[in-house]
Amino acid sequence: xxxxxxxxxxxxxxxxxxxxxxxxxxxxxxxxxxxxxxxxxxxxxxxxxxxxxxxxxxxxxxxxxxxxxxxxxxxxxxxxxxxxxxxxxxxxxxxxxxxxxxxxxxxxxxxx
Amino acid sequence: xxxxxxxxxxxxxxxxxxxxxxxxxxxxxxxxxxxxxxxxxxxxxxxxxxxxxxxxxxxxxxxxxxxxxxxxxxxxxxxxxxxxxxxxxxxxxxxxxxxxxxxxxxxxxxxxx
Numbered sequence: 510x511x512x513x514x515x516x517x518x519x520x521x522x523x524x525x526x527x528x529x530x531x532x533x534x535x536x537x538x539x540x541x542x543x544x545x546x547x548x549x550x551x552x553x554x555x556x557x558x559x560x561x562x563x564x565x566x567x568x569x570x571x572x573x574x575x576x577x578x579x580x581x582x583x584x585x586x587x588x589x590x591x592x593x594x595x596x597x598x599x600x601x602x603x604x605x606x607x608x609x610x611x612x613x614x615x616x617x618x619x620x621x
Numbered sequence: 622x623x624x625x626x627x628x629x630x631x632x633x634x635x636x637x638x639x640x641x642x643x644x645x646x647x648x649x650x651x652x653x654x655x656x657x658x659x660x661x662x663x664x665x666x667x668x669x670x671x672x673x674x675x676x677x678x679x680x681x682x683x684x685x686x687x688x689x690x691x692x693x694x695x696x697x698x699x700x701x702x703x704x705x706x707x708x709x710x711x712x713x714x715x716x717x718x719x720x721x722x723x724x725x726x727x728x729x730x731x732x733x734x
Contacts, residue, residue, distance in 0.1 A: 513664075542722070551726035552665070552710070565721055599664050609655060610722065612664030 511536070513613035515600050521619045522590050530585040530616045534602030541583040542603070542610060543575060547596040555598075558583055590620045624648065625725040627711060633731045634701055642696040642728045644711035649723070651713035654687055656696050659708045659727065668709075669696075701732045 514533045522528050534541050543555040554567040558577035566573075572588040581602075587594055597617050601610035626645045634640050644654070653672040657665035671678045671687045671694070678685045684697040698705050708727040714720075 540720075544724075552712075552724040554721055554723070557720055559720075567721075597662075601664070609667040609670055611667065612657075615662075615664050617662075 513600055513602050513611050515598075515613040515616050517616060518614070519617045519619070521621065523621050524590055524592060526590050526620075528587045528590060528594075528618055530587075530598050530600075530618070531582065532585070532600030532602075532613060533582045534600075535604075535611055538602035538604040538611070539581055540603045540605075541577055541581065542601045543583070543585050544599045544601070545569075545596045546599060546615075547593070552599065556585070587618070592620050594618060595620045625711065625713060625723060627709075627725040628728040629726070631729040631731055633733060636701060636703060636732055636734050638701055640698040640701045640705070640730055640732070642709050642711075642730065644694040644696070644725055646692050646713055649692070649713055650689075653714050654685075654694050655712045655714065655722070656683075656685055656694075657710045657712060657724075659710055661708075665710055698730075701730075703732045703734050706730055706732050 516531045540559045542557050544552040546552050556575050557565040561577050575585040577583045597615045599612050599615045601612045603610045624647045655670045656668045659665040669678055669685045671685045682699045686695045708729050710724050710727040712722045712724045714722050
């Protein structure tokens with residue numbers, strides 16, 4: 510069974526640009542979570558999607574947004590990129606929502 | 622404010638010994654707690670989940686305890702091996718509609734051969 514996949518593996522952008530990160534959950538999982546892990550820091554919860562709806566979001570500005578598609582895959586968009594947005598962005602899926610989370614390999618975003 | 626604390630310094634132990642990692646939390650009443658392993662540049666991997674009404678959970682060489690009075694979880698790896706070297710994260714889950722996992726910053730474990 511395929512695990513959680515994320516694309517791209519690496520993404521390099523400049524300040525002010527927009528970044529789009531993608532995630533495919535494990536087949537049958539309806540919940541998708543996004544986390545930010547800056548260098549040397551812990552995982553910070555960004556967003557939770559379930560059944561196509563945003564269910565919860567962490568303490569991040571509105572320029573961090575996303576969506577979940579009918580096939581449960583998800584997209585994270587970061588607008589007006591800032592240098593401090595450079596981090597590893599991790600996607601996880603679970604089913605039902607309160608069970609353990611399975612993480613993807615992450616997308617390394619670098620903002621120059 | 623809510624806070625999760627794990628050993629901030631790296632834990633160095635000899636192969637074959639038992640590693641014990643600590644997770645303390647304040648201003649929080651988690652419905653359950655999870656432990657994950659994270660290798661450099663990779664996503665975390667789920668290890669164990671323990672609920673608030675459970676005192677102890679085991680899986681092979683791993684053991685987790687959960688003391689809601691002390692607000693503490695201990696994670697043990699017995700007969701440790703160099704392959705166990707990684708960062709170990711504890712995560713608290715509030716349960717319910719918020720369904721939010723709050724992660725600690727992790728403890729780096731280094732098992733010396």
